[in-house]
Amino acid sequence: MILWAKLVNLCAEEGLWLHVDGSYGAFGVLDKKVAPLYKGLERVDSLATDQHKWLSVPIDCGCALVRNGAALHDTFRLNHTEPDKHEAWMSEYTLQRTRRFRALDVWAVVRTAGRSGLTNAIASNIGMARLFAQLIEEEPALELLADGPLSIVRFRYAPDTLLDQPRLLDRLNKTLAHTIQERGKAFFTSTHFAGKETLRACFVNYMTTETDVRAMVNEVLRTAKALSSFRGEVEAI
Incomplete structure (x- = not known):
């Protein structure tokens, strides 16, 4: 300011x-x-x-x-x-x-x-982003890197077992973003932020609900778990 x-x-x-x-x-x-x-x-x-x-x-x-x-x-x-x-x-x-x-x-x-309808939609999107950030923080395997003050949230999959392997984590998260896109149940872009490969969520759809937000977190965890089971393949990427 x-x-x-x-x-x-x-x-x-x-x-x-x-x-x-x-x-x-x-x-x-x-x-x-x-x-x-x-x-x-x-x-x-x-x-x-x-x-x-x-x-x-x-x-x-x-x-x-x-x-x-x-x-x-x-x-x-x-x-x-x-x-x-x-x-x-x-x-x-x-x-x-x-x-x-x-x-x-x-x-x-x-x-x-x-004006009131647009105001309500934008305020709701910001609220959904804050909820998403909160849910990310509550998951031990996920790391919140940046959120607010608007509707963008940056995070990554970072389980304790991989924290000592930053390069592998970067490759895993880049693959994670692409895999989620291919599955078609949620959409995140990937970006490099604070020296780490991250996933980026931007809430701009006025129809987004709390149910959608929780489904997004579940999709991240489900896809990350599937990728982790093929760790050798990720390491080779």
Whole structure:
């Protein structure tokens, strides 16, 4: 919070353009429990958001909010004569000249759910992530590496018997993520975090329930146990 406030103030004092990539996380501001973390966001010059992530809009749909619309238009327009104030060409605000009507998808979701519906969905996702992190901590064979304040949780399978074999653990967890994806009952991505190969869960589906979260943990344990029984194969990967 302190570093973010200093950055905002520095850019304002030096006349620097401050851009924030809020593709996934910007909409977390709707949850009042984490909204204070976004203080200062209203002062940025531009903000990138992806509605196809946390707003449940079909891929591919993103939006750039720019404080100074004239600067955006002057950057991309081809016709530098005085523009017709009664006619706006959206192709003059982006590199993309031709595109489908993505805004309709966003309008439909916002119109249907409303601010309260989106707020409830995002707050629920954050709550499900916290529950998932809690369940991970309760399992001796699982290690929680990072969670919060939004809906991303990083963890790994790390039984006591393998803690002295970090390379094997890395290979095992990478294989674990791929195997779970292939089984099709849950979906985790793999990433390298804090020097360890980890699994990454990101909750953005408004229909996710506690039952789903518990099933995710069970799927991790079940798949990890199956892989561990073929330890020789994992070591060879």
